[in-house]
Amino acid sequence: MPLLTHPLARRALRPLADLVDQRVRSQTRGARAELDALRAEVDALKKQSTAVGLLLDRTGRGAHRMPSAGQIDILVAQVADVSGSGHARRAVTSAFRTVVALEALGVGRMAGGTSNVCGKLATIPLLAPPKHPDVLEIGTLYGLFATALTRMLHREGVEARLTVVDPLIGSQLQPDAAREADDPTGTPVREDVVRANLALADADFRIQRGFSQDTDVRAAVSDRRYGVVIVDGDHSREGVRTDLRWAEEVVADGGVVVLDDYGDTAWPGVGEALAEHLADGGSRLELLGRVATSAFLRARPGQ
Numbered sequence: 214m215p216l217l218t219h220p221l222a223r224r225a226l227r228p229l230a231d232l233v234d235q236r237v238r239s240q241t242r243g244a245r246a247e248l249d250a251l252r253a254e255v256d257a258l259k260k261q262s263t264a265v266g267l268l269l270d271r272t273g274r275g276a277h278r279m280p281s282a283g284q285i286d287i288l289v290a291q292v293a294d295v296s297g298s299g300h301a302r303r304a305v306t307s308a309f310r311t312v313v314a315l316e317a318l319g320v321g322r323m324a325g326g327t328s329n330v331c332g333k334l335a336t337i338p339l340l341a342p343p344k345h346p347d348v349l350e351i352g353t354l355y356g357l358f359a360t361a362l363t364r365m366l367h368r369e370g371v372e373a374r375l376t377v378v379d380p381l382i383g384s385q386l387q388p389d390a391a392r393e394a395d396d397p398t399g400t401p402v403r404e405d406v407v408r409a410n411l412a413l414a415d416a417d418f419r420i421q422r423g424f425s426q427d428t429d430v431r432a433a434v435s436d437r438r439y440g441v442v443i444v445d446g447d448h449s450r451e452g453v454r455t456d457l458r459w460a461e462e463v464v465a466d467g468g469v470v471v472l473d474d475y476g477d478t479a480w481p482g483v484g485e486a487l488a489e490h491l492a493d494g495g496s497r498l499e500l501l502g503r504v505a506t507s508a509f510l511r512a513r514p515g516q
Contacts, residue, residue, distance in 0.1 A: 346440025
């Protein structure tokens with residue numbers, strides 16, 4: 214008879230077997246408790262992820278607002294390089310919070326990826342435009358970027374007046390018909406929408422409907438010199454060149470000109486136009502550098 218099946222051996226080993234069973238049950242209960250806790254934590258994270266996604270994902274805006282730590286680090290370095298400021302990270306952080314808040318509160322969206330939008334908002338105030346500058350934005354879409362820029366300028370103690378130029382014909386317009394599509398927000402590009410958003414800026418503003426190349430439009434808003442000019446209208450090479458020539462005429466001495474979508478491979482005409490404009494010689498504009506896909510230029514004193 215095998216030793217372990219002998220009745221005396223089984224009686225002798227029973228306490229040891231019971232102890233093993235007890236420890237197995239205890240470890241099983243512990244593992245089950247840990248698993249239940251892990252499941253609860255995962256469920257909580259899923260709920261948080263859903264809430265964050267509703268606030269920051271690309272639905273209804275086209276471009277998400279969830280940058281990685283690496284993207285922010287690159288952006289901070291670029292802003293610091295162009296502006297020469299030691300407060301680049303603070304400015305980028307404030308810009309991101311402003312974008313999220315205004316896109317949640319306003320109507321429509323800000324055009325462009327997170328790095329480019331936040332890069333412009335962070336860099337412009339750090340370039341120290343005049344203390345009470347007029348700001349000209351060529352191509353405003355829904356007016357939310359102009360609203361955000363006003364908020365960012367206020368953070369640096371700068372009070373600005375806004376002038377925006379846009380055809381406001383119901384949709385975003387570019388000469389390449391292949392790019393035309395319904396806006397991801399579903400919101401029409403109209404003057405009433407822009408006015409509603411600019412009201413959030415708590416600043417003086419005026420809206421000039423029309424194309425920046427039209428002489429009557431230019432005449433209507435060339436009554437002053439602008440401390441900041443943002444060129445974000447017609448993205449064709451000739452359209453950008455025309456806007457740059459006009460920007461050079463109306464920008465104040467020491468003012469800042471921002472050329473949007475510079476270096477963006479989707480819009481090669483933007484970079485070509487700036488290169489041609491600066492190569493002509495005699496330009497008042499000096500290229501300071503690039504942040505994300507925007508070029509920043511400073512206006513020398515007029516000649």
